[in-house]
Amino acid sequence: MAEINQQQISDSDTEYALDRKNVARILFAVDRADRDALVQLMEPLHAADIADLLEQINGADRAALVRLYGQDFDGDILSELDETIRESVISILHPEVLAEAVRDLETDDVVDLLEDLDEPQHEAILDALEDSDRAAVEQSMTYPEFSAGRLMQREVVMAPDHWNVGETIDFLRNAESLPEQFYHVVLVDPRMRPLGNVTLGRLMSSGRATLLASILEESFQTIPVTQDEGDVAYAFNQYHLISAPVVDENDRLVGVITIDDAMAVLDEENEEDILRLAGVDSESRLSDRVADTIKRRLPWLAVNLLTAVLASLVIAQFEAAIGQLVALAVLMPIVASMGGNAGTQSLTVAVRALATKDLTGANVWRVIRREILVGFVNGVVFAVIMGAVGVFWFGSPGLGAVIAAAMVINLVVAGLSGIAVPLVMEKAGVDPALASGTFVTTVTDVVGFFAFLGLATIVLL
Amino acid sequence: MAEINQQQISDSDTEYALDRKNVARILFAVDRADRDALVQLMEPLHAADIADLLEQINGADRAALVRLYGQDFDGDILSELDETIRESVISILHPEVLAEAVRDLETDDVVDLLEDLDEPQHEAILDALEDSDRAAVEQSMTYPEFSAGRLMQREVVMAPDHWNVGETIDFLRNAESLPEQFYHVVLVDPRMRPLGNVTLGRLMSSGRATLLASILEESFQTIPVTQDEGDVAYAFNQYHLISAPVVDENDRLVGVITIDDAMAVLDEENEEDILRLAGVDSESRLSDRVADTIKRRLPWLAVNLLTAVLASLVIAQFEAAIGQLVALAVLMPIVASMGGNAGTQSLTVAVRALATKDLTGANVWRVIRREILVGFVNGVVFAVIMGAVGVFWFGSPGLGAVIAAAMVINLVVAGLSGIAVPLVMEKAGVDPALASGTFVTTVTDVVGFFAFLGLATIVLL
Structure with a gap:
């Protein structure tokens, strides 16, 4: 567990803010070009905190840090970075490090990354991907910007509507690869139309002979693939969804959106409103030059x-x-x-x-x-x-x-x-x-x- | 699946907004005191949408609707209501209907309900609970307002640190009752200190002999029980948490917070900022008189x-x-x-x-x-x-x-x-x-x- 909370600007808001002493130590290591010390200091930090750090230090320090950190630079850091900073960091990264970093990401994160990049960087990232991932990413990019299609993961754990609990558990236990995070098994009819969600908890606590169709979650929402991401976030918050299947115009399952992505969108939408109400461009960030x-x-x-x-x-x-x-x-x-x-x-x-x-x-x-x-x-x-x-x-x-x-x-x-x-x-x-x-x-x-x-x-x- | 999107104020924002025709039909049924028609019209609606409906109609219609709806009034509707409206609805509800509605709620939702009520209503709700639930609720109320302790569920699915996957699955399958929603098994040491989370997906896809300790999620955060709920929401958004164990001052597990509650808090905190920046009391709602x-x-x-x-x-x-x-x-x-x-x-x-x-x-x-x-x-x-x-x-x-x-x-x-x-x-x-x-x-x-x-x-x- 990363230790991140210590003394900061005010006492009431120290929780989770970057620790000033730690930042000083990191910058000192960068200054001495002491890679071992840097890696050791960065190791306990979450990618989101490293991104915050990169946003908060000045441009010269940032470039020096990114170069020194080199092959330890993780793809998740890129995902977490504000767009303005992201571009400059990508241009600093060694192409091989960038390729390695991008390959580790889920396809929905790669899509998010690509949206804000210019053409040359675009190509560099697509080239780094394996063929199947590249196809998936390019498919996602065909959906309108800020739509559910851009937000969704394409890997979905699903089961046909006639399966029982035992068959589903066996399928899951034998699956070659499952998504890193999933919370539901989506029940689909023969035409791939989602019928309902079964939570993994319910699956585990039901008898093997129980039909999935009989233990569906009561509340169920599908998301049209072209729906605006703001409406997607609203639906998650309004209906307390954890994950929801995304469907195309024929109601066929094409992906799944999880609540953590919806939460990030909700936060961005609110930020946009706050800034716009004050007459500030909604892309304004503290890290802007x-x-x-x-x-x-x-x-x-x-x-x-x-x-x-x-x-x-x-x-x-x-x-x-x-x-x-x-x-x-x-x-x-x-x-x-x-x-x-x-x-x-x-x-x-x-x-x-x-x-x-x-x-x-x-x-x-x-x-x-x-x-x-x-x-x-x-x-x-x-x-x-x-x-x-x-x-x-x-x-x-x-x-x-x-x-x-x-x-x-x-x-x-x-x-x-x-x-x-x-x-x-x-x-x-x-x-x-x-x-x-x-x-x-x-x-x-x-x-x-x-x-x-x-x-x-x-x-x- | 509830059908909720149709024509509304503007085309771009019709998604998920209440349908004007549907509202008219419901109010017509209330007007004629036609209970069957009302129940039939309300049945497909999510509790959150019913709450929105109650907030948007006028006081007289609201009272008539709540009385006519009677025993079908669900506890979840109360949870979803804005505080200002909630009090008046509770005072209209028949004590038996209220008791029934409250008994269906999870303890964290009851705590949320109690926070904004006056003493007499307070007692009425506590009296409706079973003894064990009442004790849990009263325990939660001892934590400071707006703290993690108020936000958490007290039921946690946990496993001792020496268990393997097989033992855990058997335990889950034989458990008398599991929480309605849970996404992780929390690994604890003999002193009940959380060591890490195992996702249910990982659990299902690992061999029975695998030690839980070897398949912990990489990123792990515990939440101090006295932490401000705003900081809790920040941590969920920053570290992409889905659920996180809550610990007391001795680092012992006392509950768990899930992302849907954190998302609601994040939204409220943003709303507070938006309203306060405009010089409006942060409790301001459109349904205020x-x-x-x-x-x-x-x-x-x-x-x-x-x-x-x-x-x-x-x-x-x-x-x-x-x-x-x-x-x-x-x-x-x-x-x-x-x-x-x-x-x-x-x-x-x-x-x-x-x-x-x-x-x-x-x-x-x-x-x-x-x-x-x-x-x-x-x-x-x-x-x-x-x-x-x-x-x-x-x-x-x-x-x-x-x-x-x-x-x-x-x-x-x-x-x-x-x-x-x-x-x-x-x-x-x-x-x-x-x-x-x-x-x-x-x-x-x-x-x-x-x-x-x-x-x-x-x-x-």
Whole structure:
């Protein structure tokens, strides 16, 4: 068992984080080009932790480490690496080491590896595979990216529907090779259509004469081979699946997906939502270089600049009013800011609910009504507070009334647009996490400034 | 196999969403109090889908449905329900139906159920259990909330370290009862300390004389019983665990955690981060009532109001300057908005990296330097653009220079605070997703307004 938890940035989160001292020791060994020490230090580490290490050290150290580690470099490390780092590591690896590393991988991991590589590296990896594996990998690559077909393993342990427990156990015990991890025997009809799953535990605890068909798991789901991997992950989480057979358009068994892969996808999908909601490219990683980071953030800031300028154009319409009453300039960001925040709240709950399929035809109108009502009530609460601020700070009941009215208007608009924008995006087939935030804050900025400055012009000037 | 996918809000996300027509049929049956039709319509649905249905319909329909469904109400539905809805459903259920439903659940699911219930309901459920189950549940409840102890199943399939494959298979085949789902046999020493896992697949494909100790899985992790469930979920995802033994402070086996529970926790932790980053209470659900929704959002808006007022106080210092040059009021929100966006970008990447343990002592300084550099470069890009806007829109090179300088300052500050704030929060033991956003935008608002208006006062007036 690898020892990996020690002191780290904070006490509450030390578990499983890389140990700073261990990293220092490893880098010291790399520095001295002491291969024996390096191998000894790396040996207890899990491939996933080695990948994290490679992501966290700088480029020069990484290259030196990979070269020194040489033939001990395991294929699993490649699978675990972030794509950005993966490419550079592959280009450093000696072709023979790379070939060896790739040959050890399961075909679904090779597919995952290939997806993010450029053509020349692509070929190098395919050439390293045995013919049968290469055919399997190339077959998988014919399925659309991010589909169940790319995610599945092609080796499936199955049994015909007339078998009993004894026959199945004998078959398993005599099989030449079984997948490294499998949890079910899939029962299939003569046309290779899956009928159900038998857990290995159930198999072991049932009498030899028991028909497999009589001990199928109660809950059973098949996955269409073209299904989006996000939906696959959802199904695993929703129905507590451990493994599920993948079927082609004729319902015939073509592979199996296991929960560990589904869990990784679920985590990636959530990460994508988190980053997109913040206006960051969903491929952003901490290990990105400065140039990549700038490239990933600049476009979103540019969009934000356009919307900010739009808001400024609204303000510019009221230059005369502001010139007469500078208090308007002092207070106007409050209305816009509160609207932006309230809109982001509704938006985020809506985006999350769409992702978890909790926002459907059955409740959409009730949710919209609720958001408007919540916006109204919160608007009234803060209208009272800001009205008081207007009176006491600026000694103007009129100003208090104007900011109060603008607050109610903007928070209702925020609630409505927070739910409506992601719904429209979803309907249009665009990821609602992607650009909803910008739309919603544009609306709340424009409405906030317009309502506040417009009302002020009418009421106060 | 339940048929659940049909037409829904959008085409791209129809998979697994509740079918609107089916919901209508179910509600129609409830309306007519037609129990047979209801049972027939509900029968093919998975407990998780029934739970979603109950969450999505309104309170009156929900109560009527639960009453009509009566004795067919399954314990699994309770497990799948969101906490807010769960309480109201339990209070509707006939005590005998509740008792029956609870008795069918595994002890870890009962523990999960109890965590969110008030005292009277608590007792009702404990009373429904058999004595041995009740003892197990009460034992689990002694572990801290959100710990591995609460998450684990107490039934473990284990074997002493001297057993061979034949002995183990015979033991399994003769066992009175085995857990419903298990994937490994845990090898333990005479003091009950886990030594490793043997997969059932490996067990079935090895000769009877083979020692278990010789076919252990390569990668092996034990989970301390007090470990935070978020760290447990991380370990499962990082090390591709399927099940892992849980040990007490003396390293003795006390239970086992399986990946489906870890996956649910990982999803919840991500949801928490998404909601908290948006300034929404992490318990927020679409099924919350209006009053709850207001309660969950109002405090965050109140905090935002305070920070917005703080920013206004900064602006108020420059009332005279704005009175002289109203263009300042038009342009100042742009500087603040760009800073807020850039800060949120850095912040989100940092929060995510902390959650995935990718931001550690090994790279923290490099990441901080990178964020500052990225902020500077993006600042310069938008400084050039805004400088040009200042010149062409307002015909003032001075104004262009001022907004350009303020932009660079604010985007550097945004990058720095975006990374520094979550790091400090983490160090202080506070969830960095929780309040970092407010801190960061406060900093960028204050710095943005101060830099722009201050420079304008010095340069232009």
